[in-house]
Amino acid sequence: MNVAKSKTEKSKVVTFLTHNPLFNFGKENLGILIGLLLLSLILTIFSPVFLSKHNILNVLRQVATNLYIACAMTMVIILGGIDLSVGSTIAMSGVVTGGLIAFDGQSIVVAVLAGLFVGLVVGAFNGFLISRTTIPPFIVTLSTMNIMRGASYVYTGGQPIRVMSDSFNFIGAGYVRGIPVPIIYLVIIVIISVLIMSKSKLGRHIYAVGGNPVAARFSGIKNNRVLFFAYLFSGLMAAVAGIVLASRMFSGQPTAGQGAEMDAIAAVVLGGTSMSGGVGKIGGTVIGALIIGILSNGLNLLGISSFWQYIVKGIVILIAVYVDFLKKRKEGTN
Amino acid sequence: MSENILLKMNHIRKEFPGVLALKDVSFELKAGEVHALLGENGAGKSTLIKILGGIYSSDAGEIVINGQVATIDKVQDAQTHGISVIHQELVLVPHMTVAENIYLGREPTKRGSRFVDFKKMNRDAKEILDPFNLDFKPTDLVSNLTIAQQQMVEIIKALSFNARILVMDEPTSSLSEKDVDFLFDNIRKLKKANVGIIYISHRMSELMQIADRITVIRDGEYIGTRSSNETNNDELIAMMVGRQLTNYYTRTFGNPQEKVLEVKNLNAGSFLKDISFHLNSGEILGFAGLVGAGRSELMKCIFGIDPITSGEIYVENEMVTIKNPLEATKLGIALVPESRKSEALFPEQSVQYNITIKSLDEFIKGIRVNHSKEGAITREYVEKMDVRTPSFNQLVGKLSGGNQQKVVVGRWLATKPKILIFDEPTRGVDVGAKAEIYSIMNDLVKEGVAIIMISSELPEVINMSDRVVVMSNGRITGCLPREDLTQEKIMHYATQFVFT
Known part of the structure; x- marks a missing residue:
């Protein structure tokens, strides 16, 4: 009898564990979690300041803008697409926000709303073309990427727009109870994204359309609405990142966000999302972005030149994806 | 020896972690014979074929080809022993011609150069195509062919590697009835050329039409071999499922309403x-x-x-x-x-x-x-x-x-x-x-x-x-x-x- 009892208790523990989101999160991302811990451990040993509160907040602040974009990029990539236009959208929303304050004397609220609107327009444009035509997402967003970069240069004449306003600066560089504001946005955005992907119908529809668009259509899912939403969200997140960056730098810069799309894609891929669509998690992307952020922070702390940092970043991405490939191949043969 | 035995697979056993996929399965193929392999999904047909094709290696048992024990550890080994598998999903390059597909990766080159000799390639392709009397040319694009014609390209490609043993996995699953007849005509030609064919299909009526012998496996075990003109659907189904399926079609007819x-x-x-x-x-x-x-x-x-x-x-x-x-x-x-x-x-x-x-x-x-x-x-x-x-x-x-x-x-x-x-x-x-x-x-x-x-x-x-x-x-x-x-x-x- 005792045996039977302990058995049911054991199975209770097992069901508790398997229904526990944290447990699943750990299990699914075991590989990169170990990587993240190892990386942090090494940096703790070699750099005394790595674990200081100041440095941790610094890392998170740098990770934040990448993660806004990467959360939306995760949805886009699960849908089998890609959004290359986010980097230029960062610039465009930043200069529009800055320009409205500096040139037109608009209030900060109006300027920020206009900046967000820029992101929505770009996202809607991408989403409309991708959901209603058969032009590949790569081509559509490659075009908007160039258009938006060009538009930012045209709007500013190639010069940064300086905004000397402390209240504008608060948006991207302020603190609430000792926590940098961008990190607060980050927490909100990650929570919203996780809820969409794991709790809502929309999330399941995203996995369906990404996994098998024809089957999704047969199942009564409106594929074009799902696609439209993802690119719209991506545009909006790029705008948030653009405004935060402009605020932190006291200026809207037409060169802002160059290569931001690649960092976001790198975070998504490191997080285990498949480039062929259908599979992936926001949680993985968060860890992926942390690895990239901590890596460049650590290399800075160790005094390694930024030239070398690119090389290291590239190698780390390759190793991570290769390990994932080995894991999948092993599962496949079983 | 009038009965020329091409292939013998003796007492094959294969275990995967947690599953015994094949236990003691034997199979034999004669030259010029179509031998069907029948069994429910998961019975072990594809495992057996993958062992023959060099994708898996068996844990026990031996493979004898032309009377000699053969080791097949990789896909190339299967090819050198004249074994070729025609998969359900065809693997041709659609934007290339028939001849280019047949000689893909081993194109004949002009003497003393690295340039492809297209003339020779098309001539060689025509030579192996001709006996089949097909209604397409070596220079036709594969994407313009019907599925049945593409299948023939695959088969001919296999023959050009001197394949003596052809495995066909559900070859008729995406063919219309007319195309099935076309395929069967060609299979008969292959039989005359003394090629041995292992034929996998769920369609009973086809097996009766084209197969000489039928071997049934169930749950990784060899159940039996029958000559196709001495057996019938009911017997084969019973062998496959391990029980007599008396009411295969369940239907109680009522009165349809509004x-x-x-x-x-x-x-x-x-x-x-x-x-x-x-x-x-x-x-x-x-x-x-x-x-x-x-x-x-x-x-x-x-x-x-x-x-x-x-x-x-x-x-x-x-x-x-x-x-x-x-x-x-x-x-x-x-x-x-x-x-x-x-x-x-x-x-x-x-x-x-x-x-x-x-x-x-x-x-x-x-x-x-x-x-x-x-x-x-x-x-x-x-x-x-x-x-x-x-x-x-x-x-x-x-x-x-x-x-x-x-x-x-x-x-x-x-x-x-x-x-x-x-x-x-x-x-x-x-x-x-x-x-x-x-x-x-x-x-x-x-x-x-x-x-x-x-x-x-x-x-x-x-x-x-x-x-x-x-x-x-x-x-x-x-x-x-x-x-x-x-x-x-x-x-x-x-x-x-x-x-x-």
Whole structure:
């Protein structure tokens, strides 16, 4: 009898564990979690300041803008697409926000709303073309990427727009109870994204359309609405990142966000999302972005030149994806 | 020795972690023979073939080729021993010519250079093509060929490697009847050339037509070998499932009640013309016809996937316009599509996800997910359909074809449809699962559901349907009551517009 009892208790523990989101999160991302811990451990040993509160907040602040974009990029990539236009959208929303304050004397609220609107327009444009035509997402967003970069240069004449306003600066560089504001946005955005992907119908529809668009259509899912939403969200997140960056730098810069799309894609891929669509998690992307952020922070702390940092970043991405490939191949043969 | 034995696989055993896939299976192939390998999905056919093809290596047993023990550890070994596998999915390069495909990776070059000698390549290709009297040339693009012709290119490519042993895995699964005849003619030519063929198929009638001997395996065990003119369907099925399937087709015919669906003078695209029929609750309406007759296209129109140009659709005597599958679902219509893989499954997702994707409204409100309800719905349809899965979290892509089909049917049953359209419900499904699907269809009509069943398997249509609508070339050419159902009558109507 005792045996039977302990058995049911054991199975209770097992069901508790398997229904526990944290447990699943750990299990699914075991590989990169170990990587993240190892990386942090090494940096703790070699750099005394790595674990200081100041440095941790610094890392998170740098990770934040990448993660806004990467959360939306995760949805886009699960849908089998890609959004290359986010980097230029960062610039465009930043200069529009800055320009409205500096040139037109608009209030900060109006300027920020206009900046967000820029992101929505770009996202809607991408989403409309991708959901209603058969032009590949790569081509559509490659075009908007160039258009938006060009538009930012045209709007500013190639010069940064300086905004000397402390209240504008608060948006991207302020603190609430000792926590940098961008990190607060980050927490909100990650929570919203996780809820969409794991709790809502929309999330399941995203996995369906990404996994098998024809089957999704047969199942009564409106594929074009799902696609439209993802690119719209991506545009909006790029705008948030653009405004935060402009605020932190006291200026809207037409060169802002160059290569931001690649960092976001790198975070998504490191997080285990498949480039062929259908599979992936926001949680993985968060860890992926942390690895990239901590890596460049650590290399800075160790005094390694930024030239070398690119090389290291590239190698780390390759190793991570290769390990994932080995894991999948092993599962496949079983 | 008059009987030239090409291949012997003796006492093959193969174990995967947790599963014994093959225990002591033996198989033998003579030159000039078609030897069919028969068994339910998961019986071990593909494992055996993969061992022969060098993809897996066996744990015990030996392979003897032309009287000599052969070691086949990798795919190249199989090739050097003259073994070639023609897969279900063809692996040709569509934008290259027939000759280029045959000599892919070993193109003849001009003397003393690295440039391809296209003239010699086309000449060589013509030489091996000629004996088959085919209606395409070495210079034709593969993308312009029919599936059956492409299959011949694969076979000829295999022969150009001096293949003596050909494995054909479900070669007729995507062929029309005419193309099947074409393939069989060519298989007979191969037999004359003393090639040995291992033939895998679920279609019994074909095996009787083309195979000389049939070996049955079940659950990784060798069950027996029969000569095809000394056996019959019943015996083979009994060998496959391990019991006598007395009621293979379960059907209790009742009295169909009121009209639930009526289509009047429907036209769509340039193909579907003047379609009118009706469907009663509590009946199975069979849709017969040749491949390409327009049956699937018609159902896609009714289900709101493709638009109609003119005509009227009535659901329970009310005229409706159905613009998309969501509206169709709301009217109580469900469609289990023809191609499980491309039109129904989300292979990277769990059984639970796949079953509930159409019923999300029942347990998700905003961001609140009622997990126990979700589990309950999954359990209900896993049990109702008797899906064999280790857990609800199992990825659907890893289940067998029959179980995948049951998951897809379960997904649609969860929407509680009144009108259920099955497009080829048993394609690529093993015999046991087939019988189960028939019995579920029977239960559904007893509950008053109306079923439309598109099927290219005539015995299935004849044994399961209350009435049969026959289509040919985008038109309805006949509607037969159950008393009049014979293969000849159905074929008569099905070929009405084909030869005019």
